[in-house]
Amino acid sequence: MSETQGLKVVDAFDLEDEIRKALKPGELVFDEQGRRHRLPRYFYEIPDHDVAMNTRLTPHFGLNEFIFVDFKEDAHLQAFPKYVPCAVRVLAFFLEQFRAAAGASVHVQVNGGYRSPTHKMSFNASPHMWGTAADIYRIGSTILKTRDAIEKFNDIAEDLSEDVHVLPYGHITGKAADDHVHIDLGYITLVPREIGEDRMEQPQENRPRFAFEDRRKRERRAAEPVTSD
Numbered sequence: 001m002s003e004t005q006g007l008k009v010v011d012a013f014d015l016e017d018e019i020r021k022a023l024k025p026g027e028l029v030f031d032e033q034g035r036r037h038r039l040p041r042y043f044y045e046i047p048d049h050d051v052a053m054n055t056r057l058t059p060h061f062g063l064n065e066f067i068f069v070d071f072k073e074d075a076h077l078q079a080f081p082k083y084v085p086c087a088v089r090v091l092a093f094f095l096e097q098f099r100a101a102a103g104a105s106v107h108v109q110v111n112g113g114y115r116s117p118t119h120k121m122s123f124n125a126s127p128h129m130w131g132t133a134a135d136i137y138r139i140g141s142t143i144l145k146t147r148d149a150i151e152k153f154n155d156i157a158e159d160l161s162e163d164v165h166v167l168p169y170g171h172i173t174g175k176a177a178d179d180h181v182h183i184d185l186g187y188i189t190l191v192p193r194e195i196g197e198d199r200m201e202q203p204q205e206n207r208p209r210f211a212f213e214d215r216r217k218r219e220r221r222a223a224e225p226v227t228s229d
């Protein structure tokens with residue numbers, strides 16, 4: 001039983017305006033070749049720091065590694081509850097295989113996992129926006145700075161599966177990696193079992209479905225000035 005089964009799955013169309021606008025569920029973005037790809041709609045909702053730290057996706061990868069961002073992420077997405085596309089579990093599965101093949105621990109860096117479409121490092125249709133890419137700066141005791149080290153681990157990653165894509169060593173920011181290994185699985189969107197896909201693709205106005213939304217609405221109401229006539 002995966003520990004992510006304890007996490008709530010949300011349809012991003014149901015989330016509050018600021019969050020939904022930052023996650024852009026279902027929107028189409030262009031890749032470098034001009035092909036369009038649809039952004040993910042179903043996310044795990046991570047209520048707090050403890051849950052992020054204590055949820056394992058695989059024996060060696062915790063959920064926290066994939067949602068660790070700094071000020072480059074949209075301000076509304078820096079605080080809990082946080083959201084990560086459900087496909088992150090597939091990424092963790094592949095990284096676990098990669099770790100075994102590399103024979104050493106694999107470290108995902110800050111901003112190296114999920115990046116929302118509004119993250120400052122998001123460009124074109126980066127698979128990071130699908131939760132299916134990881135930037136790795138260190139493997140075991142090897143800091144990935146040299147061409148030799150990056151190409152060695154790129155080869156190991158590519159040998160895992162035809163579905164694994166890496167970026168070549170290079171110096172063009174965003175298009176090649178010169179200080180990390182970038183592993184991605186392309187545009188996987190995962191529809192969790194508990195989701196029915198027959199709902200309209202639009203915000204469900206005035207239908208709070210999640211406890212924290214009810215709580216926020218109550219807090220807002222409580223904060224409103226009392227008027228009397």
Ligand SMILES: [Zn+2]
Pocket residue numbers: 128133134135182183
């Ligand atoms: Zn990357």
